[in-house]
Amino acid sequence: MARIVVIGAGMGGMAAAARLATVGHTVVLCEAAPTHGGMVGSFEREGFRFDTGPTLLTLPAVYRDLMLKTGRTRLEDEVELRPVDPGSVHVLPDGARLALANASLAKVESALTTALGDGAGARWGGMLGRGRAVWEATRRPLLEEPLPDHPAVLHRDPYVPERRGLLARPPRTLADVGRRELRDPRLTALLDEYALRFGLDPERAPAALTWLPYLEQSFGVWYVTGGMRALADAVLERCRARRVDLRFGTPVRKVLVEKGTNGADGAGGQRVTGVLLADGTELDADVVVDNRPPQASAARNPRLPGRFTLLLALRGARPTDVPHRTVVHAPDRADELDALFGPVPSLCDRPTLQLLRPDDATLAPEGHETATLTVTVPPHGTLDWTDPQRVSAYADAVLAHAVASVPEAADLADRLLWRHARTPADTAAETGAPGGSVPPPSLPGAGGAFLAPGNADPRTGLFHVGGAAHPGGGLARVGMSATVVAGLVGTP
Structure with a gap:
């Protein structure tokens, strides 16, 4: 039985902690924030609730496996899963509209x-x-x-x-x-x-x-009733059921190592001995699983964009004929790509955007509706996302673009009770992601330029998990990352 410290209660950290505790290890999970979930966050105000990170799930089999292996229950016993139908409705650059079936x-x-x-x-x-x-x-x-x-x-x-x-x-x-x-x-x-x-x-x-x-x-897109935060809650409860020692508000200052002295670590190697907390306390550990971005991930893609999200609290009930997910594609592709990836990052007034209007009565007071607009934008640092004038002006532009492009969205402005904009600066402050960037999936090709760093660190006993480590970002891949790390650590 190993003493294991997991740093970070994001989805990867929690999934790894649950898997490791299930096979008999003693697991302490240290999270700097007062809550869990990492990028799978939520925002609540006046009875309205919104996801602030991922909103839809692909490959739910990853979390089905987690629940089965750590508690012999079905994922559907823990959360309500619903296929999104149609999978998406699209407004194309020329204004043509089509609905694409799910799976x-x-x-x-x-x-x-x-x-x-x-x-x-x-x-x-x-x-x-x-x-x-x-x-x-x-x-x-x-x-x-x-x-x-x-x-x-x-x-x-x-x-x-x-x-x-x-x-x-x-x-x-x-x-x-x-x-x-x-x-x-x-x-x-x-x-x-x-x-x-x-x-x-x-x-x-x-x-x-x-x-x-x-x-x-092929495999479909799924919605979790109550929002994706309900999935994060279910994984947290599984950690509690497996007696993971959960410590919130407990930032880790550094991972402690000692130099290896014999063949186990190799000449000049280093072995993990524990972690140093921000308050000066040392926690001994045989293994440390780090859910924070490894240093190699920042060097891999220093200018990855982030997300601008506009949360809309709407007066009145959701119309019955409104699709769950509508994607509006930028009418000027070159303008959008130049704004995001050109030499001088800027904001595209008519970008590719996603409009989500889930049919979920748990998200709003009775008789009201939530809607979310999401746009990929330059990260904090290349643009100052703490500037309230910039944020407000871009919120106006994104909402106007949605209203003008989607017939079902024509009522958004008229029914608006209030709106709340979230920017890459918010993501950076809450998760530590550089510039508020969103970790992409690992991809083969390009000489390995799009591969996330591996899970095993050169320092013996240190492993990396989560969206910034192999196999990259996205809820399914983060869950796979935890499975890989648990396999590398092994059983007692």
């Missing part, structure tokens, strides 16, 4: 053909088929196993392009896939959105990112 590739292809003309569905479906090949080729080494010490196998992009002649140059980026294989700016906009939601430039992100739309449209 049905055939229905997605049919909808694209109907809305965009003959061949559109087939081109999208062909691309998703090649995304499926990426998923099958990289699923184990990229998601389910520790990152190899020499991950050359993941440095090459496994995306195999559409056959278009023996001398055709294979696409290297997601944007290449759009130009050469989709050949329609409206389809390209659908593909770009998967990169933009994680703050990635489609002109640089490898073609392998096509496995993300394949994954979502």
Whole structure:
């Protein structure tokens, strides 16, 4: 039985703590904040409640496995899961509108053909088929196993392009896939959105990112009643049930190590001995699992964008014909990419945005509704997100863009009781994420430039978990990160 200290009660830290305690280790979890969840936060005011981080779940099997392995219960026994139907409604750059079914590739292809003309569905479906090949080729080494010490196998992009002649140059980026294989700016906009939601430039992100739309449209998107915070609460309760020693308001100043002296650590190696708390207390430990971003992650992508979120408390009940998720795609792709990734970061007045209007009576006082608008924006530091004038002006612009673009959103301004804007500065202050950036998923290709740092630290007994470590950001991958770390630590 090892003495283990977990630093950080984000989803990865809590999931790792629950798994390690279940197999017999003594686990202390230290969280600097007064609450749990990390980026899976919430905001409450006057009876309205909003998620401030992830809002939808893909691959719920990851958390089904967590609940089964740590308590022999089903995830559905802990939270109410509902498939989002339709999976998404899209307003394309030319104003065309279409609804894409949840977890049905055939229905997605049919909808694209109907809305965009003959061949559109087939081109999208062909691309998703090649995304499926990426998923099958990289699923184990990229998601389910520790990152190899020499991950050359993941440095090459496994995306195999559409056959278009023996001398055709294979696409290297997601944007290449759009130009050469989709050949329609409206389809390209659908593909770009998967990169933009994680703050990635489609002109640089490898073609392998096509496995993300394949994954979502094949396996579906799910909503947790009460918001994603309910999932964080369920994982916390599992930690309590496994007798994890939870210590909130307990920041860790540093990880303590001693130099190795024999073959176990290797010449000049270091072994973890515990942690030093901010109040000067030392906690002894055989193993430390760190849910904070490893230093390598900041160097990997120092200018990742963050998210601007506008929380809307609305007077009156939610109309019955309103979709759960609507995506409005920027009418000017070049303007949006230049604002996010150009030499001088700026704000796009008509960006790609997501409008969420969940059919969930638990989120608002009886007879009222919540809605959330989310936009990818430059991080805090490249722009000053503490400037109240900038925040207010951009909130006006984003709301006006939604109202003008989505017929069902025309009533948002008229029904507005109050609004609350959250910026990358808020994310940075609450989670410590540099600039308030959102960790992207690990991706193969580009010589390993898009791989998150590995879970095992060079210092013996130290492991990294969470969105900034292998296999990267997103609720499902964070849960997978905890599974990998628990396997590396092993049983007593």
